[in-house]
Amino acid sequence: MDKFLIKGGKALRGSVAVSGAKNSALPVMAAALLTSDKVVVRNVPRVRDLVTMSKLLAFMDAKVTVAAVPASVYEIEAPRLNHAEAPYELVKTMRASILTLGPLMARAGVARVSLPGGCAIGARPVDLHLKALEQMGAEIATSHGYIEAKVHGNS
Structure with a gap:
């Protein structure tokens, strides 16, 4: 199909609510x-x-508040982080766990994130995240299904 041909003669009016995107x-x-x-x-x-x-x-000790379930508005407060880790048990169903690696490094200087789970739609490497952190001075290692990162010189 190269094009849509729409006939009508009436002007379109109204509004459309655009939903948010998971990604x-x-x-x-x-x-x-x-x-x-x-x-x-x-x-x-x-x-x-x-x-x-x-x-x-919430596992990391951020306070996550919603007014309804399921929610369309989330309030998140993280005055402190007690766990700089994204354990497999919590993240095995989604690939987005890698997105916490950078913020954890920035706040805690260290991070331990389970290798991402999620659906089997093919290879979706996380090397860009790791390379970016290395370029900013992080030391990256993988061990027992986890990505472990620390700011150079931190133990």
């Missing part, structure tokens, strides 16, 4: 780990990966 909301939620201030994320689509990400942030 936009997940990085924003992970980025909320960068600050101790409250972050409000609106127009969040109601999909399982966003619930999983909120559980992961």
Whole structure:
């Protein structure tokens, strides 16, 4: 099909509500780990990966507040992080766990993130994340299914 031909003669009027995108909301939620201030994320689509990400942030001791379930608005506060880790049990169903690696490194100086799980739609390497962190001075290693990263010189 090369084109659509629409006949009608009437002007279009009205509005369309555009829903949020999972692949936009997940990085924003992970980025909320960068600050101790409250972050409000609106127009969040109601999909399982966003619930999983909120559980992961809560595991790290961020306070995740929603007004409804399923939620379209998330309030995230991370005044401190008690776990700089994304364990396999929490992230085995989504690939977005890698998005927490950079924010954890920035806040804690170290991070331990399970190799991403998710669906089997083919190879989707995370090497760009790792290369970027290395270029900023991080030491990266993989061990027992985890990516371990630390700021150069931190133990």
